[in-house]
Amino acid sequence: xxxxxxxxxxxxxxxxxxxxxxxxxxxxxxxxxxxxxxxxxxxxxxxxxxxxxxxxxxxxxxxxxxxxxxxxxxxxxxxxxxxxxxxxxxxxxxxxxxxxxxxxxxxxxxxxxxxxxxxxxxxxxxxxxxxxxxxxxxxxxxxxxxxxxxxxxxxxxxxxxxxxxxxxxxxxxxxxxxxxxxxxxxxxxxxxxxxxxxxxxxxxxxxxxxxxxxxxxxxxxxxxxxxxxxxxxxxxxxxxxxxxxxxxxxxxxxxxxxxxxxxxxxxxxxxxxxxxxxxxxxxxxxxxxxxxxxxxxxxxxxxxxxxxxxxxxxxxxxxxxxxxxxxxxxxxxxxxxxxxxxxxxxxxxxxxxxxxxxxxxxxxxxxxxxxxxxxxxxxxxxxxxxxxxxxxxxxxxxxxxxxxxxxxxxxxx
Amino acid sequence: xxxxxxxxxxxxxxxxxxxxxxxxxxxxxxxxxxxxxxxxxxxxxxxxxxxxxxxxxxxxxxxxxxxxxxxxxxxxxxxxxxxxxxxxxxxxxxxxxxxxxxxxxxxxxxxxxxxxxxxxxxxxxxxxxxxxxxxxxxxxxxxxxxxxxxxxxxxxxxxxxxxxxxxxxxxxxxxxxxxxxxxxxxxxxxxxxxxxxxxxxxxxxxxxxxxxxxxxxxxxxxxxxxxxxxxxxxxxxxxxxxxxxxxxxxxxxxxxxxxxxxxxxxxxxxxxxxxxxxxxxxxxxxxxxxxxxxxxxxxxxxxxxxxxxxxxxxxxxxxxxxxxxxxxxxxxxxxxxxxxxxxxxxxxxxxxxxxxxxxxxxxxxxxxxxxxxxxxxxxxxxxxxxxxxxxxxxxxxxxxxxxxxxxxxxxxx
Numbered sequence: 001x002x003x004x005x006x007x008x009x010x011x012x013x014x015x016x017x018x019x020x021x022x023x024x025x026x027x028x029x030x031x032x033x034x035x036x037x038x039x040x041x042x043x044x045x046x047x048x049x050x051x052x053x054x055x056x057x058x059x060x061x062x063x064x065x066x067x068x069x070x071x072x073x074x075x076x077x078x079x080x081x082x083x084x085x086x087x088x089x090x091x092x093x094x095x096x097x098x099x100x101x102x103x104x105x106x107x108x109x110x111x112x113x114x115x116x117x118x119x120x121x122x123x124x125x126x127x128x129x130x131x132x133x134x135x136x137x138x139x140x141x142x143x144x145x146x147x148x149x150x151x152x153x154x155x156x157x158x159x160x161x162x163x164x165x166x167x168x169x170x171x172x173x174x175x176x177x178x179x180x181x182x183x184x185x186x187x188x189x190x191x192x193x194x195x196x197x198x199x200x201x202x203x204x205x206x207x208x209x210x211x212x213x214x215x216x217x218x219x220x221x222x223x224x225x226x227x228x229x230x231x232x233x234x235x236x237x238x239x240x241x242x243x244x245x246x247x248x249x250x251x252x253x254x255x256x257x258x259x260x261x262x263x264x265x266x267x268x269x270x271x272x273x274x275x276x277x278x279x280x281x282x283x284x285x286x287x288x289x290x291x292x293x294x295x296x297x298x299x300x301x302x303x304x305x306x307x308x309x310x311x312x313x314x315x316x317x318x319x320x321x322x323x324x325x326x327x328x329x330x331x332x333x334x335x336x337x338x339x340x341x342x343x344x345x346x347x348x349x350x351x352x353x354x355x356x357x358x359x360x361x362x363x364x365x366x367x368x369x370x371x372x373x374x375x376x377x378x379x380x381x382x383x384x385x386x387x388x389x390x391x392x393x394x395x396x397x398x399x400x401x402x403x404x405x406x407x408x409x410x411x412x413x
Numbered sequence: 414x415x416x417x418x419x420x421x422x423x424x425x426x427x428x429x430x431x432x433x434x435x436x437x438x439x440x441x442x443x444x445x446x447x448x449x450x451x452x453x454x455x456x457x458x459x460x461x462x463x464x465x466x467x468x469x470x471x472x473x474x475x476x477x478x479x480x481x482x483x484x485x486x487x488x489x490x491x492x493x494x495x496x497x498x499x500x501x502x503x504x505x506x507x508x509x510x511x512x513x514x515x516x517x518x519x520x521x522x523x524x525x526x527x528x529x530x531x532x533x534x535x536x537x538x539x540x541x542x543x544x545x546x547x548x549x550x551x552x553x554x555x556x557x558x559x560x561x562x563x564x565x566x567x568x569x570x571x572x573x574x575x576x577x578x579x580x581x582x583x584x585x586x587x588x589x590x591x592x593x594x595x596x597x598x599x600x601x602x603x604x605x606x607x608x609x610x611x612x613x614x615x616x617x618x619x620x621x622x623x624x625x626x627x628x629x630x631x632x633x634x635x636x637x638x639x640x641x642x643x644x645x646x647x648x649x650x651x652x653x654x655x656x657x658x659x660x661x662x663x664x665x666x667x668x669x670x671x672x673x674x675x676x677x678x679x680x681x682x683x684x685x686x687x688x689x690x691x692x693x694x695x696x697x698x699x700x701x702x703x704x705x706x707x708x709x710x711x712x713x714x715x716x717x718x719x720x721x722x723x724x725x726x727x728x729x730x731x732x733x734x735x736x737x738x739x740x741x742x743x744x745x746x747x748x749x750x751x752x753x754x755x756x757x758x759x760x761x762x763x764x765x766x767x768x769x770x771x772x773x774x775x776x777x778x779x780x781x782x783x784x785x786x787x788x789x790x791x792x793x794x795x796x797x798x799x800x801x802x803x804x805x806x807x808x809x810x811x812x813x814x815x816x817x818x819x820x821x822x823x824x825x826x
Contacts, residue, residue: 015590044595077589084594169820173721176490176823177428181497182457209818303713308586311725314819395819405622406727406808407582410589 004104006038007332008054011145012045012112012119013084015077016159017166017310018321019145020411022111023079024069025325026143027057031065032326033333040103041413044081045112046119050092052099055080055413072411073318074399076310079413086115093126101136107332108138111325113146117340117365124338124361139332142340142361143324147307149198152367153359154342158324159307161317161394164202166309167191168213168395170302171203171248175212178244184237185244185296186289189214190282192306193250196370197221198391199306200250201383205395208388214248217382218285221371223256229285230292232380237295251281261285311408315397320354327356340364352393417517419451420745421467424558425458425525425532426497428490429572430579430723431734432558433824435524436492437482438738439556440470444478445739446746453516454826457494458525459532463505465512468493468826485824486731487812489723492826499528506539514549520745521551524738526559530753530778537751537774552745555753555774556737560720562611565780566772567755571737572720574730574807577615579722580604581626581808583715584616584661588625591657597650598657598709599702602627603695605719606663609783610634611804612719613663614796618808621801627661630795631698634784636669642698643705645793650708664694674698724821728810733767740769753777765806 009026011019023041030036039057042049061068072079087093100108108123110116120142127135144151147163171189178187191200197219207213215236218224236245253261262281279287282299289297324341331339339358346353375387402409422439424432436454443449454470455462474481485492500506513521521536523529533555540548557564560576584602591600604613610632620626628649631637649658666674675694692700695712702710737754744752752771759766788800815822 011593015593044593047595075589076586078593081595082593165819169724170718170722172820172823173489173723174717176488177717177721180424180428180457180491180495182460182494206820209820210823212823300716300718301714304587304590305583305713305718308590309583310586311582316819392818397819398814398816403811405805406578406810407585407619407622410585410623410625 004037005035005106006040006104007036007107007109008040008042008049008103008105009057009109010042010045010049010111011078011080011082012110012116013082013146014113014307015082016145016147016307017076017162017313018159018317019111020075020079021073021318021321022143022145022158022325024072025322026109026329027061028069028322029326029329031058031061033329035333036107040105041080045083045085046087047083047085048081049099050095054103060413068411070400071402071409073322074310074313074401074408075410076308079411084115087119087122090126093123096123097136100138106138108140109143109328109332110140111143111145113144114151114366117142117144117361120340121338121361121365127337139335139337141328141332141336141358143328144340147199148193148196150196150368150370151364152369153340153364155345155354156343156394158317158321160198161314162310163199163306164205164391165314165395166306166312167199167202167302168205169312171206171214172210172212174300175206175246178246179212179242182243183296186233186247187244188247188249188282188285188297188299190249190251190280190299190301192302193220194252195220195368197250197382198371200248201371201387202391202395203248204381204383204388205391207381214246214381216245216247216380218247218249218253219371219382220250220252220254221376222382224253224261225256226288230288233289234293237293247285249281249285253281311401313399314395315399316394318399324356331358417450418448418519419453419517420449420520420522421453421455421462421516421518422470422522423455423458423462423524424491424493424495425523425529426495426559427526427720428495429558429560429720430489430575430726431572431730432524433488433492434486434731434734435556435558435571435738437485438735439522439742440474441482441735442739442742444471444474446742448746449520453518454493458496458498459500460496460498461494462512463508467516473826481824484815484822486735487723487726487814487821488823489721492824497528500532500535503539506536509536510549513551519551521553522556522741522745523553524556524558526557527564527779530555530557530774533753534751534774534778540750552748552750554741554745554749554771556741557753560612561606561609563609563781563783564777565782566753566777568758568767569756569807571730571734573611574727575723576612576719577618577804578727578808579719579725580612580615580715581618582725584619584627585623585625587713588619588659591659592625592655595656596709599646599660600657601660601662601695601698601710601712603662603664603693603712603714605715606633607665608633608781610663610795611784613661614784614800615804615808616661617794617796617801618804620794627659627794629658629660629793631660631662631666632784632795633663633665633667634789635795637666637674638669639701643701646702646706650706660698662694662698666694724814726812727808728812729807731812737769744771
């Protein structure tokens, strides 16, 4: 019997609908390659890794593997648990290498956002910096996920398509709901995205595809001007086309001076402790409408539903997320390290298609990708047809959700 | 050619996922019976009726009727528009009778909640009170809808099952989302229901079916006690079972003195107009946690998504809503008037089954049906197995949602 060859996989950062599909892809890749003895799952990302809190994953998929992998792929959040930890000091990295060697782990897969890519970078860098130390040889591969779609290099991120599909679907439904009365009313929908407006932009797909979508859209990519907002809103309200106006707003919009619009503070009055509460951007806009227009107005936060509503996940997103996980295993086995898996959209083809490639993580980590200028428009919808063409294929298709007794079945380790 | 026999149908009150399925049922009933020359749709309920704002509905369903009716049934909100108007004076009623005669309308169908049943009652009562006046003979039938499930006599209301399915589905997803971190945290989910806790109770289905559901549930049926809440929450937080606690709370919970918990007011500080804002029940509980426990806490309002998320509608609800619409036509043609259509659950059968019957609207209108005492429990989940058995069949089954380019297709007149 030769030396054991094991692998480990972890999930980190905020949950998405697709992070478990990527985990399913890594599991599938390890099952199929025949070269991995044990695939460990680290509980709660690197936090659990450091405590050697592992579970052996492959035995869960011996029976009925396809059904089990499909079920895992349709389960929201992070089935292995997550963390928000960045590693920093060399002593911490040395301890990680000790554990890797102890468990004969030759391949390290980390699914996450910017912080996770930073972890992958630090671990692989350490090996480069210490080539003389004869370190245990481990391949480190990062696999992106974030509903925010704000990672560099990759055409888009796993997780974004499903969140965008939820936003577009829900936005159409909210607009139908708003359309039933004849009274003038404003509905403000706050959508996630602290630094980039990708998810808010996806609400425009509802407008484009069905006509029932937002009338005004505000993104972090453009400074927010309260006077212009009130002016645009009044214009929409005074049109005879329809009595209701729907506004889509990104949580991260800022005034020209760089302060977040959401920072407007409210104080609980009859509360002896008198602490301050941070309102959201939607609530801040609602207050502006109350003060300066005075018509009926409400705000709706889509909140965490955007990242966990896997009952309406995008098939494109879920299958790509799985593919990218499988591909990560192949790249690691081929000897690559310090890489993040990326999508490249194949150009000049009739139908949407992506290729998967691995990029040095240095070129990706700690960069925020906003909506590019050539996707933005100066009209009320904030983005142009180029942006719509980019987003459309990502929300395409529906997964087969398995329901039992009326609610979806999820996978649990 | 004999005298024309026409009918009219309208929708009123808050939108639901099922109110268009009931409209589809009325249309189907009129198409099939061969006795209705024109079926008018009143735009925006009785408000549009009084302005004679009608559209002729049957021509929309000449081609491909089954597909079109299915599409209408899967469309949220009120396809004919809605209103929140109650009729009151006799002169208003006389004007309505004038319009009914003018358009040869012999059958009047009104889909709505309590206010709508009040309208049906007043219109049919007027005929009774004025038997000597030789009024135009019209049959008035009310068809219930409300996500709140708080109408009397009927076993449950069309619209409730789909809203309950959304709540249970979303609650499971939120709980998966909460489960990913190891830090102690509280998530409060505010659910609709001003006077009755039916919808909040449906969140318990997620717990019952999957284990991933709320840990603490607060309903309007029980006075809310802040100290008991903090005590129960601390107990859950200090258990080693899991670090997160999820609380489901009805928007309508009240303190023992009858004041709404949501009435705790906040004041916008840096706002020269200084108006007051009404916080929701969820926000009020979040503030209590911040003041008295201090751990990480957030609140989520499910908001209008509960009544418009038809992409995850209950098949049981949608098909019953259609059946009750068809049945209304049969009852009207049989000469009944002043009735509301109701469901009766057939007892002592192996499987869930309902019968439809018509009840005098006097026995239904202006009554609020809360969760009965024998459905309530004294434990943290607030409702018992009897209540779960009652709710379970109502969320059962999924409808075939037609997607185009990634988002659902809706019907529009």
